[in-house]
Amino acid sequence: MDAQLLISGVIFGLSIGSIFFLLAIGLSLCFGLMRIISLDQLLYYSVGAYITYTLHVVTGNTWVGVFGGMVAAGIVSFGVERFVFLRIYERDIAFTMITSFGILFAGVGAIKYIWGLIPRPVPVPIDAQVGILGTGVPAYRLIVIGISLLVYLGIWLFLNRTIIGKAIRAGIEDVEHVEGLGVNVYRLFTITFIIAGILSGLAGGLHSSLIMVDPQMGLEVLALAFMVVIIGGLGSIKGTLASAFIVGQVISLGSLVYAPLAQMAPFATMLVILLIKPTGLWGSKLLKR
């Protein structure tokens, strides 16, 4: 395998991994704090992508679209949290999983109703190429990687340097204790859910220029996003970052070795990791069953 192919393959893997990280971080936070499996994050991802498309058509600028997509995803996630999740936080995990799948399914139907079935293209906002070791790499992919690292930094600062973030971190350890200290945990839940929704919307907006936007896109990445969370360990942010990049590389380099591996290899990796270490690489012990 020659070096140029390898470099572009690694960059491709990193950018795909960044998208997965942005998607998975919301799932991971939701599981860590609220002990819910929120499949509907994939709906906010689709909403982000579709709003990006619409705003791009209206304004001609993809970045405006990405920003609008984040806002729209945040609003939709707030609505869903108020009307559905507030009632089911106390239920067991499988219950939230099925309910949120219902929301995702309904959302896909609504998207089909509003935007139609035809896949829509979103152009890449920056066409420029950047030379790395003599290989031309699309600048947009580097920006995507940069944004995801910034988000990781931002989440880290938020969780470690602000009082709300510290409360969320304490809640991941033990919700009842935090509640006992007089913190309104349901407000924490709402904040976390909206952050997760906004990040999923960001992932959708950034991903929309790399693929075609179509109604089933949420269902297509569902399995991959979950795999990232599972490999990293539910509730761990560091683990999610690491496993997102691992999965990105497995997809990208796997497809260079043998094309059909691209879709299968990540799942095989997950099976092996789960059978060896059932809680994922950085997973904590699960408190509530």
Add this chain to the structure above:
Amino acid sequence: MMNLFRWWWGILLTFFLLALVRVFLPLPFANEIIIFSIYTMGCSFLLGRVGFISFGQPAYLAVGAYGTAFYLYYFGTNPYIGILLGILSGVVISMIVGAFFVRLRSDYFALVNLALAVIIFYLMEKVLAKITHGDNGLWFLANMSSTPVLDLGKPSHFFIFAFLVALALWTFYKYLDDSLFGACCLATKINEDKLKFLGYSNFAIRWMAFIIANTTTALAGSLYAVYLGFVSPAITHPARAADPVIVTILGGVGTLYGPIVGAIAYTGMKDLLSGFITNWELFIGLLLVFIMLAGEKGIWGTLEPILKKALFRKAILPRFQESGDKSK
């Protein structure tokens, strides 16, 4: 005699109504309902009795379907042997896979099964494309020889066969519910520590339940293969992975007749709604959320107490009054 009748009457009534479906509705719809209810039964058993939620049932459907398809395409012509081989491959695969999977907790279990479904999908579509012909699928309708009593190549004869299979299967599951094994399954769902304390192995019970449920699913897969006369990787597509879970919940989790009611409702809604509006997902999704928020009983779970009340009020109430009179 009375007990025997009481044990059988629910099954017989249900299948009498199912036979009426065949009379009043078109044949493809009736066939679809029967196969789909068998498909859902496995998922319902896992979710309702053993507490395992599986988003990967299409994997076992594909195992059964391809087990049948390989035999009918490459080796033989008798569809009955094809179905037997489909069941056999279901047993073997779920024995191997189950030994690893049932150790995991229920939400990981769902995702590991999904991973298996995706792996089998790409295995059949890309890696083994030379044997499975990839997306074109295996066509073997012309290969099937006609058999003497029930010719499975004919849809009307196939219905009778599938009907009898379903009748046998529901009798089997009703028997399981009453047996010690059924009680152990429920116990491992509710309190595994206590069951261990009583001297039962949680692993063995879960493993058995996994094999039974997924062999049922594989049977549905081989019925699909024989009925349609072709198999393509589309049956294990990840986007359809949640269908059996949706139908299970629609019908009512853990109830005996839930899968049939759910399959009729789901297939019917799909056919009816897709005629009026293109986005039936919106409706199904909202219905699913509503059912979950309203107490996760499903259609049959809500209807069952009402029906029992309506049917038994006259039979039970007088007896109570009689005994009350005697005590006076």
